[in-house]
Amino acid sequence: MDRLPRWADLTLVPLVSLLFAAVISALVLLSIGQSPTEALKVMIDGALGSPYGWGYTLYYATSFIFTGLAVTVAFHAGLFNIGGEGQAQIGGLGVALVCLSLPWPHWTVALAAATAGAALFGAAWAAIPAYLQAKRGSHIVITTIMFNYIAAALMVYVLVDVLRPTGQMDPASARFPVGAQLPALNDIPGFSLIFQRPVPANITLLIALAMAVVVWALLWRTRLGYQIRAFGKSEAAAKYAGINPVRITIIAMLISGGLAGMMSINNVMGEAERLLQNSSEGAGFIGIAVALMGRNHPFGVVLAALLFGFLYQGGAELGLWTSIPIEMRIVVQGLVILFTGALDMMVRMILERLFALVRSAKAVRAA
Amino acid sequence: MDYATLLQVLDTTVRLATPLLLACLAGLYSERAGIFDIGLEGKMLSAAMSAGAVAALTGSAWAGLLAGIGASMLFAALHGLAAITFRGNQLISGVALNFLASGLTVLIAQAMFKQGGRTPPLSGDARFNPVTLPGAEALRDVPLIGPLYYEVISGHSVLVYIAFLIVPFTWWVLFRTRFGLRLRAVGENPAAVDTAGVSVIGLRFAAVAITGILCGVAGAYMATALQAGFGREMTAGRGYIALAALIFAKWRPVAAMWACLLFGFFQALALRPDVVQSVVQMKVPVPLLDALPYILTVLVLAGFVGKAIPPRAGGQPYVKER
Numbered sequence: 001m002d003r004l005p006r007w008a009d010l011t012l013v014p015l016v017s018l019l020f021a022a023v024i025s026a027l028v029l030l031s032i033g034q035s036p037t038e039a040l041k042v043m044i045d046g047a048l049g050s051p052y053g054w055g056y057t058l059y060y061a062t063s064f065i066f067t068g069l070a071v072t073v074a075f076h077a078g079l080f081n082i083g084g085e086g087q088a089q090i091g092g093l094g095v096a097l098v099c100l101s102l103p104w105p106h107w108t109v110a111l112a113a114a115t116a117g118a119a120l121f122g123a124a125w126a127a128i129p130a131y132l133q134a135k136r137g138s139h140i141v142i143t144t145i146m147f148n149y150i151a152a153a154l155m156v157y158v159l160v161d162v163l164r165p166t167g168q169m170d171p172a173s174a175r176f177p178v179g180a181q182l183p184a185l186n187d188i189p190g191f192s193l194i195f196q197r198p199v200p201a202n203i204t205l206l207i208a209l210a211m212a213v214v215v216w217a218l219l220w221r222t223r224l225g226y227q228i229r230a231f232g233k234s235e236a237a238a239k240y241a242g243i244n245p246v247r248i249t250i251i252a253m254l255i256s257g258g259l260a261g262m263m264s265i266n267n268v269m270g271e272a273e274r275l276l277q278n279s280s281e282g283a284g285f286i287g288i289a290v291a292l293m294g295r296n297h298p299f300g301v302v303l304a305a306l307l308f309g310f311l312y313q314g315g316a317e318l319g320l321w322t323s324i325p326i327e328m329r330i331v332v333q334g335l336v337i338l339f340t341g342a343l344d345m346m347v348r349m350i351l352e353r354l355f356a357l358v359r360s361a362k363a364v365r366a367a
Numbered sequence: 368m369d370y371a372t373l374l375q376v377l378d379t380t381v382r383l384a385t386p387l388l389l390a391c392l393a394g395l396y397s398e399r400a401g402i403f404d405i406g407l408e409g410k411m412l413s414a415a416m417s418a419g420a421v422a423a424l425t426g427s428a429w430a431g432l433l434a435g436i437g438a439s440m441l442f443a444a445l446h447g448l449a450a451i452t453f454r455g456n457q458l459i460s461g462v463a464l465n466f467l468a469s470g471l472t473v474l475i476a477q478a479m480f481k482q483g484g485r486t487p488p489l490s491g492d493a494r495f496n497p498v499t500l501p502g503a504e505a506l507r508d509v510p511l512i513g514p515l516y517y518e519v520i521s522g523h524s525v526l527v528y529i530a531f532l533i534v535p536f537t538w539w540v541l542f543r544t545r546f547g548l549r550l551r552a553v554g555e556n557p558a559a560v561d562t563a564g565v566s567v568i569g570l571r572f573a574a575v576a577i578t579g580i581l582c583g584v585a586g587a588y589m590a591t592a593l594q595a596g597f598g599r600e601m602t603a604g605r606g607y608i609a610l611a612a613l614i615f616a617k618w619r620p621v622a623a624m625w626a627c628l629l630f631g632f633f634q635a636l637a638l639r640p641d642v643v644q645s646v647v648q649m650k651v652p653v654p655l656l657d658a659l660p661y662i663l664t665v666l667v668l669a670g671f672v673g674k675a676i677p678p679r680a681g682g683q684p685y686v687k688e689r
Binding site: 028032033080082128132136138139141142143145146147149150153154156157160161285288292324325327328329330331332333334335337338341342343344345346349 | 405445448449450453454455456457458459460462463464465466467468469470471473474475477478484599604607610611614652654655657658661662664665668669670
């Protein structure tokens with residue numbers, strides 16, 4: 001059978017997958033007695049209809065860029081990191097410890113230190129599964145899942161017994177000092193012309209976009225990136241070329257965990273300004289869908305993160321204004337992963353048939 | 368810890384090990400046939416919701432069980448479609464189906480019952496109630512063995528006994544029948560099975576279907592025996608712990624039973640912080656106990672597994688040569 005042209009492989013395959021996910025989502029809504037068109041209207045109004053809605057959409061997208069990049073880097077090394085959720089939560093702990101440790105003089109200094117803390121803690125949480133995969137052969141998928149549960153329990157302990165100020169009832173850390181508060185988009189000259197009301201999207205958005213460029217450069221413009229991709233394509237060939245599998249596994253997972261941890265500067269430092277329980281709210285898992293949808297390319301990840309930002313903000317609006325439960329977001333997320341990640345062969349086969357039909361029709365006309 | 372407390376903990380161990388065991392055996396069939404399945408969790412969850420809903424509507428636990436098996440089989444069929452027919456990534460398919468189950472169960476339960484994504488509490492015949500084994504009352508006063516028989520072995524729901532009977536049955540199917548031989552062969556060397564004129568696709572779909580049935584029983588047990596109704600995310604990672612037990616047991620049925628009993632024991636300990644504290648003579652934070660099954664899973668995977676060699680063709684789609 002003919003192969004798909006490159007442009008179709010890059011654009012049509014994800015778009016058709018998305019279409020399938022959308023159709024099934026609509027059917028799900030119909031089957032629980034809701035109107036899909038009404039739901040879509042609420043989502044578009046709430047997520048894209050105003051600068052305020054965009055402020056939330058971009059805020060979620062920022063987190064998803066980080067976690068999507070995290071999954072992407074691991075994927076290129078042939079590793080499936082499902083632990084982004086736990087790594088993001090522990091990254092949040094890193095942010096909180098940094099922010100609470102000093103009366104920060106200015107947010108720029110605090111941001112640099114907190115970013116380092118987030119990346120370091122996230123990477124540390126990925127380090128143990130990475131080591132176990134590289135040295136002991138324990139499957140990274142199972143260990144990272146276990147580490148998500150362990151992280152959740154650890155955060156309960158830390159927030160209830162360690163970081164909670166005396167006299168406070170809810171399990172959360174103290175508020176961060178003023179010097180550690182990040183400017184939101186409505187505080188930044190230029191952006192403030194668009195965003196006149198306070199929005200949660202903040203300066204971290206720019207860091208996320210910068211990280212997308214950095215990850216692209218790392219993967220396709222450095223020796224390490226080449227080694228990561230070679231290892232992911234063929235472990236045997238990479239070993240033969242002198243690439244150390246233990247080293248690449250661990251480094252790729254450290255980068256992945258660091259990126260997942262860094263999402264916490266967006267939600268913990270930029271928005272909540274204190275550490276709350278379950279701070280990452282599933283963003284680590286969304287990274288999987290974002291990476292698959294974005295075809296494991298940083299540029300695709302940014303686009304897919306925007307799409308999921310829309311889905312997330314739109315889904316929250318659904319929970320607010322309609323009787324559709326907020327869990328609809330998880331259904332859509334599962335469908336996108338199913339069609340872009342597991343059934344992409346099906347989508348490709350359908351498209352190949354279509355292209356073959358068009359070609360033979362052309363050939364007939366030419367003859 | 369006195370003998371009575373020990374028996375209580377062991378009793379809880381058996382109850383908590385049962386869903387793990389059913390899910391673990393479910394994974395065993397699938398993985399022995401060369402299909403990785405990290406979607407055990409989602410299948411259990413969908414089965415728990417269906418079983419809880421149908422049991423609440425009909426008042427019959429058995430109808431609930433059938434509905435649970437049906438829902439789980441549906442997810443298994445989807446996994447088979449993605450992993451076998453369209454040769455997709457089996458891990459990603461499992462993750463996708465887990466999310467799908469997590470969202471859909473709440474959506475459907477909310478649409479049906481409007482109780483915040485739960486199913487109504489079950490009672491009477493809508494649940495699988497404890498069965499007293501013959502002679503349990505009579506033997507109760509025999510020292511040591513009597514209370515052990517009465518407390519730990521007797522007094523569980525019928526699904527518990529079914530689960531433990533499936534262990535020798537699975538051993539017999541896998542190692543003493545032609546179907547079992549072919550199932551194992553298709554997980555090690557599908558090309559050889561194909562050459563012998565046996566359908567690889569057919570065998571793998573059969574294995575995935577058995578996985579669906581057993582996960583269905585596991586989920587139904589969660590909602591209609593262990594607890595009285597479905598609650599969101601009620602499986603709480605049991606599908607993954609079952610997978611860890613499967614690796615720990617090196618894909619063997621009897622070892623799987625011991626592994627699940629061990630993990631069930633960890634879960635039982637997490638429910639009894641007072642017992643743990645009196646044994647170790649120290650205050651133990653409750654979150655640590657909650658995390659204990661997961662931590663021990665990692666330790667087991669890291670250290671004591673030795674060389675766990677999975678079925679050789681595991682995770683690889685089979686492409687017939689043309």
